[in-house]
Amino acid sequence: MSAFFVPTVHTLAELRERVAQWRARGERVGFVPTMGALHEGHLSLVEEARRRARRVLVSVFVNPTQFGAGEDFDRYPRTLADDVEKLANVAADLCYAPAVEEMYPPGFSTTVAVGGPAVADLEDHFRPTHFSGVALVVAKLLNQADCDVAVFGEKDYQQLLVIKRLARDLDLRAEIVGAPTLREADGLAMSSRNIYLTAEERRIAPVLHRALTEAARRIADGEPIGHVMGEAREQVAAEGFLIDYLEARHAETLARVARRHDGPIRLLGAAKLGATRLIDNIAVESAQ
Incomplete structure (x- = not known):
């Protein structure tokens, strides 16, 4: 058990009182929003926030x-x-764990409409209401936290771009920082949902990352994007995944790309293995 104690508050009033105390001392505030079930990937975000803020x-x-x-x-x-x-264990200063009723009290009726990277025919195609819900809660949390910097993982890459656009468009004060995906030793992206995998599914799961990694290398070497991604889909499907998407997109806009020089490229994939849906992404390195 850690000797360090992290206080937990459950109401907006308590949160604002704590943050106001930090601000009164001129302390920079970092923020990591999560849905809990924390793993080493989340804790790496806390450590990144610590490098950028006093609290x-x-x-x-x-x-x-x-x-x-x-x-x-x-x-x-x-x-x-x-x-x-x-x-x-990573010496966070405060945990904010509001109830649903605290975040969405009776009569709550506001929604957030999102465009740009939120309508890229990737996650939004399969989860059409997802990013409006993400944008709503993140806008509320960033406002509540009154933070200088907020750190999000790159594993949810489309979400990261949506949040960056949200912060720019709504003039939110927080700097939005993306932190690299933390992985298991075999390459599987850490995720709270990995606990749903059976032992056999867990053995197969790293295939998604391996396929993306190999595809990124081949595209960087100049092979045609369409051909490479087609073979990657075949490789993943052959292992029993049901693919939602496995695509090459512009890393900043998520627009479709046809050639290596169409811009910086990100490969993004989502696929179901049994009852568990896995997502991952990887950058295509620039030519030397």
Whole structure:
């Protein structure tokens, strides 16, 4: 057990009181929004925020507005006590864990409409209400936290671009920082949903990352994008994945790309393995 104690607050009034105390001392505030079930990937975001700010706040809130019909909101892991213990191990300063009623009180009726990278025919095609829910809760949390910098993982790459656009368009004060995806030793991107994988599925799961990595290398070497991505899809499907998408897109706009020099390229994939949906992405390195 860590000797460091992380206080937890559950109301906006408590949160604002704590942040106001930091601000009164001129302390820079970093923020890491999460849905809990914390793993080493989340903790790496806390460490990145610590490099950029004197104080680090972490929220734990399973946001109902970003889950669609039939998704796993009810069974999404909720492990607040364990999460707070892990936050103590990386010396976070405060955990904010509001109830749904605190975030969306009776009569709440505001929504956020999103465009740009939120309508790229990737995650939005399969989860059409997801990014409006993400944008709503992130806008609220950034306002509540009154932070200088907020750190998000690159694993949810489309989400990261949506949040960057949100902050720019709404003139939010926070600098939005993307942090690299943390991976298991075999390359699987760390995710709270990995606990749903069976032992056999866990053995197969790194195939998605390996296929993206190989495709990125081949595209960087000048092979045709369409041919390379087609073979990557075949490789992933042959291992039993049901592919939602496996595509090469412009890394800044998520527009489709046909040639290596159409701009910086990001490869993005989402596929189901059994009952678990995995997502991943990787950059195509620039030619030397």
